[in-house]
Amino acid sequence: NAGVTQTPKFQVLKTGQSMTLQCAQDMNHEYMSWYRQDPGMGLRLIHYSVGAGITDQGEVPNGYNVSRSTTEDFPLRLLSAAPSQTSVYFCASSYSRDLNTEAFFGQGTRLTVV
Amino acid sequence: AQRVTQPEKLLSVFKGAPVELKCNYSYSGSPELFWYVQYSRQRLQLLLRHISRESIKGFTADLNKGETSFHLKKPFAQEEDSAMYYCALSARDNYGQNFVFGPGTRLSVLP
Numbered sequence: 132n133a134g135v136t137q138t139p140k141f142q143v144l145k146t147g148q149s150m151t152l153q154c155a156q157d158m159n160h161e162y163m164s165w166y167r168q169d170p171g172m173g174l175r176l177i178h179y180s181v182g183a184g185i186t187d188q189g190e191v192p193n194g195y196n197v198s199r200s201t202t203e204d205f206p207l208r209l210l211s212a213a214p215s216q217t218s219v220y221f222c223a224s225s226y227s228r229d230l231n232t233e234a235f236f237g238q239g240t241r242l243t244v245v
Numbered sequence: 246a247q248r249v250t251q252p253e254k255l256l257s258v259f260k261g262a263p264v265e266l267k268c269n270y271s272y273s274g275s276p277e278l279f280w281y282v283q284y285s286r287q288r289l290q291l292l293l294r295h296i297s298r299e300s301i302k303g304f305t306a307d308l309n310k311g312e313t314s315f316h317l318k319k320p321f322a323q324e325e326d327s328a329m330y331y332c333a334l335s336a337r338d339n340y341g342q343n344f345v346f347g348p349g350t351r352l353s354v355l356p
Contacts, residue, residue, distance in 0.1 A: 135288075171254070171348050173249070176343050179343060221288075221289065223344075230277040231294060231335065232335075239289075
């Protein structure tokens with residue numbers, strides 16, 4: 132199993148450009164989520180999905196869109212990149228929504244918006 | 246609201262010394278707490294969870310509900326323990342079941 136795979140690993144965007152961060156998992160997990168990691172702030176939830184066709188907003192959703200057409204894939208779209216979106220982005224998946232369920236993380240995407 | 250604090254951004258200890266990474270939380274319900282670790286150039290991965298009451302790589306963590314703490318301890322630090330450590334609370338809130346992460350503590354074990 133590859134686990135959770137994110138692409139790309141690094142990206143530089145100009146302000147106003149759009150792009151999609153890809154996330155795929157091969158563990159048949161229903162629950163997937165996107166976090167951003169900023170210095171001194173830990174990981175903050177952007178969007179999450181509890182299954183194909185179902186998504187919802189997290190703590191910091193503004194400027195991002197998601198969709199979940201399949202169980203495996205959960206892409207994150209930046210509509211019009213801003214310097215404030217410079218961050219490291221992590222995708223995670225878990226088997227269920229039980230509180231003691233472990234989350235599996237991708238390797239992260241380091242995004243710089245200039 | 247749920248919150249996790251880790252007061253130390255950086256903790257440096259010498260090899261063989263005891264190490265304690267502090268974590269405090271605020272949550273009105275019954276908490277499920279985790280420690281995740283991120284080694285250099287690797288993905289974030291689970292180190293241990295309080296419900297398992299296990300010791301992983303010599304690390305243990307005890308949930309103290311009275312002090313709302315979940316400190317991570319190891320009696321003898323090793324150089325390979327150098328990494329970023331995140332304390333996380335699994336909570337059910339307006340977002341459903343999700344993790345609330347602390348800001349992280351970078352552990353540096355010196356030779």
